[in-house]
Amino acid sequence: MLWTLFEEDSEDEADSYIGPPPGDLDSFYAFASRAQTQESEPAESSRTVAPISNAESNIKKEMNEKHIVEEMVVPADDDEIDHQPDDANSEQSVEFPDGGLRAWLVVLGTFFSAFASFGYVNAWGVFQAYYGETMLREYSPSTIAWIGSIQYALILFSALFSGYLFESGIIKLPFLGASVLLITSTFLVGQCKQYWQFLLCQGVAVGIGCGLVFNIAISIIGQWFRKRRGLAMGFTTLGSSIGGTVFPVAVQKLIPRVGFSWTMRILGFILLFALAIPSITLAQRLPPTRNGSGGFFNCVALKNPPFWTYAVAVGTGFLGRYTVPTYIDLGSLAVGLSPDMAAYLVAIANASSGLGRIVTRVMTDKIGALNCIIPTTLGAAALSFAWPFAKTEASLVVVAALYGFIYGSFATGILLPAYELGGVSDAGHRTGLIMSVGALGALCGTPISGAISKVTGGFEVVGYYAGSVTCISMIFLLITRQLVLKRLWGKV
Numbered sequence: 374m375l376w377t378l379f380e381e382d383s384e385d386e387a388d389s390y391i392g393p394p395p396g397d398l399d400s401f402y403a404f405a406s407r408a409q410t411q412e413s414e415p416a417e418s419s420r421t422v423a424p425i426s427n428a429e430s431n432i433k434k435e436m437n438e439k440h441i442v443e444e445m446v447v448p449a450d451d452d453e454i455d456h457q458p459d460d461a462n463s464e465q466s467v468e469f470p471d472g473g474l475r476a477w478l479v480v481l482g483t484f485f486s487a488f489a490s491f492g493y494v495n496a497w498g499v500f501q502a503y504y505g506e507t508m509l510r511e512y513s514p515s516t517i518a519w520i521g522s523i524q525y526a527l528i529l530f531s532a533l534f535s536g537y538l539f540e541s542g543i544i545k546l547p548f549l550g551a552s553v554l555l556i557t558s559t560f561l562v563g564q565c566k567q568y569w570q571f572l573l574c575q576g577v578a579v580g581i582g583c584g585l586v587f588n589i590a591i592s593i594i595g596q597w598f599r600k601r602r603g604l605a606m607g608f609t610t611l612g613s614s615i616g617g618t619v620f621p622v623a624v625q626k627l628i629p630r631v632g633f634s635w636t637m638r639i640l641g642f643i644l645l646f647a648l649a650i651p652s653i654t655l656a657q658r659l660p661p662t663r664n665g666s667g668g669f670f671n672c673v674a675l676k677n678p679p680f681w682t683y684a685v686a687v688g689t690g691f692l693g694r695y696t697v698p699t700y701i702d703l704g705s706l707a708v709g710l711s712p713d714m715a716a717y718l719v720a721i722a723n724a725s726s727g728l729g730r731i732v733t734r735v736m737t738d739k740i741g742a743l744n745c746i747i748p749t750t751l752g753a754a755a756l757s758f759a760w761p762f763a764k765t766e767a768s769l770v771v772v773a774a775l776y777g778f779i780y781g782s783f784a785t786g787i788l789l790p791a792y793e794l795g796g797v798s799d800a801g802h803r804t805g806l807i808m809s810v811g812a813l814g815a816l817c818g819t820p821i822s823g824a825i826s827k828v829t830g831g832f833e834v835v836g837y838y839a840g841s842v843t844c845i846s847m848i849f850l851l852i853t854r855q856l857v858l859k860r861l862w863g864k865v
Contacts (some may be wrong), residue, residue, distance in 0.1 A: 470658075476597040480605050482651030484612035486590035489555070489647040490583035491784075492616015493640075494528060495698070497521040498719040499621040500575070502702040502712070503628070509568055514703060515823030516568075523576035524583065525695060526816035531584025532808030539592040544657060548589050552648040555582030556641050563637030590651055592804060595792050596658040600738070602789065607734020610785045614730055617723025619643075625716035679856040680794045680803065684810040686849035687787060690750065691814030693839035693846070694783065696822040697760050697776050698722055701769065704832045708764045718769060722777035729781025741864040742789035743854045749782040750847040757840035761832040787811075790853070793865075818842075 470476045497520075504510075504517050538547050558578035565571045591609065598605040620640065627636040698719065705715040729749075736745050756776045763769045791807045822835045829835075858865045 471598050471601045475656075476605075478654045479593055479597050479656065480608050482654035483590040483594060483605075483609040485647045485650040486586050486655075487609050487612035488616035489552075489644045490528065490587035490616075491610075491613035492618075492723075493555075493559075493620055493644065494521075494524045494579070494583055495613060495617030495723050496620035496624060496719065497524060498699050498702045499624050499716050501699060502706065502715060503624070503633075504571070505703065506712075508566070508633075509571070512568060513823065513827050514700075515820050515827055518699065518819040518823040520571055520576040521699060522695075522816050522819045523572070524580040525691075525819075526812040527577065527580030528584040528587060529691070529808040529812035529815055531581060532588040532812075533802075533805035535585050535588035535592065535805065537802070537805070539589060539657070542657060544589050544593075544655065545652075547585055548655065549652060551582045551585035551589070552644075552652065554578060555586060556644050556648070558582060559637055559641040559644060563634035586648065586651075588805070588808065590655060591788065593655055593657060602738070602792065604734050604738060606737075606789060607730050607785050610781070611727050611730050613784065614723055614727030614781060616647075617726065618720045621716055621719045621723070625713060677794060679853050680791075680806075682849050682856060683790055683794065683853040684807055686846045686853060687807055688810040688814045689842050689849065690783070690846035691811040692818040692821075693757060693842040694753065694780065695815060695819050696835060696839035697757055697772070698780070699819045700822060700826070700832060700835065701760065701773060701776075704761065705766075705769050707832075708769075710766055710769065714766060718773045721770060722773040722780070725774040725777035726781030726784065729778035730785040732778075733782040733785040737786050737789055739864075742786040742793075743850060743857070743865045745782055746786045746790075747847060747850045747854065749779045750843060750850060752779045753783065754840045754843035754847065757836050757843055759836070761836040790865075794857075 501514070501517055501521060504520075505512075505514055509517055535547070538544060555578075558574050561574045562571065562579070565574055591606075594602065594605050594609060623640065623643075624636060627639060631639070701718050701722070702715045705718055706712065710718075733745050733749075753776065756772060756779065760772050760776070763772045788804050788807065791803045794803060818839075822839060825835050825838055826832055854865055
């Protein structure tokens with residue numbers, strides 16, 4: 374049983390009592406007995422100066438004994454226990470390298486992990502357009518979009534399971550297995566001919582492989598960096614920007630020269646090289662924490678209102694976040710751009726996201742992640758509204774570049790608040806829950822946009838939808854900020 378001991382102030386210093394350590398009642402009574410003995414000694418020596426009657430001595434003794442009994446033990450309130458910081462889990466009680474060769478080698482590994490996972494999946498817009506024109510032309514854009522949305526959703530949803538594995542100290546074998554799955558499924562995509570084959574290989578298998586690779590790697594950052602965590606996360610997510618630039622251009626250039634099957638084989642070999650590096654450099658620094666503080670699903674985190682509102686913000690954000698990167702290719706073809714230029718728009722968006730990540734990684738360490746995410750979310754909403762009305766090559770390039778910059782900021786900062794809303798030991802659980810909620814938005818977002826496009830025959834209403842849900846995300850981000858900061862301005 375937990376006990377709270379306290380000291381009551383007394384006008385007479387001799388009557389004041391300081392309790393022993395909590396929970397040790399035998400020591401307490403021994404301590405109390407010694408305190409009474411020590412208290413009686415000066416009383417004996419003072420009798421020569423001012424004798425005290427036996428009655429007065431007995432009264433004073435009874436008062437002291439009553440005082441001790443009343444102060445002895447008081448059960449602590451449940452709320453007080455819940456709010457006491459757990460030193461084992463508190464980030465303030467853990468020392469972080471925040472640099473050094475070993476820490477930056479970990480960042481190198483997470484960079485290539487992001488390159489081979491999110492960077493690869495960010496090229497989906499090129500595949501969406503290619504499948505719609507050739508191999509899956511009998512299917513609607515909304516139906517084809519399910520392949521990409523399953524990829525996005527499984528990357529995010531895998532965070533819940535990778536967080537559990539991470540906190541159990543099991544990362545090497547799952548990372549290796551996920552790498553093999555990702556490379557193998559990429560080779561198999563080149564052999565696919567029917568929709569269900571693409572759905573299983575490129576949607577499910579690639580999504581699971583990318584999800585485990587990315588989320589296992591991204592969880593390690595929190596053990597090596599604190600003050601420079603934004604910088605480390607920026608370098609990590611920069612890998613996805615470079616991958617998102619390389620893969621679309623490679624697909625667009627290789628298919629006419631070597632065909633679709635060999636294009637996918639070449640991509641598989643690129644992934645093989647990229648994933649070999651993190652397999653060597655990634656390492657956990659802290660001992661495993663088993664199930665963290667809340668078991669597999671860590672419901673404890675959901676009792677924290679800022680965490681809950683932030684999860685809603687991420688979920689609604691992903692509902693609209695992938696609409697522009699997925700459909701800007703198809704939209705540009707609809708207004709007369711060449712297929713090559715349409716593919717370059719995806720690469721431009723991914724390349725400019727790298728600049729957004731660089732700026733954000735510096736700013737988050739100075740002003741906080743939420744203070745960076747909120748204004749860029751507002752910008753994403755504005756560009757989602759404006760995108761369907763860009764009808765020229767120049768205007769579409771501007772939209773792609775600006776949206777990529779803003780998306781880079783979002784991707785870099787999205788996990789940082791999850792790290793800050795709790796201790797180190799269950800950071801994997803919190804990021805897993807956040808990403809899993811985001812997975813629901815990513816799963817439904819692009820198919821909804823495709824269905825709206827099919828019904829309306831254009832992308833104007835699609836832009837209204839994506840911009841509106843992004844505004845809702847911004848509102849929940851503002852609520853989270855206020856719950857955490859409790860004032861108008863500050864680093865958060």
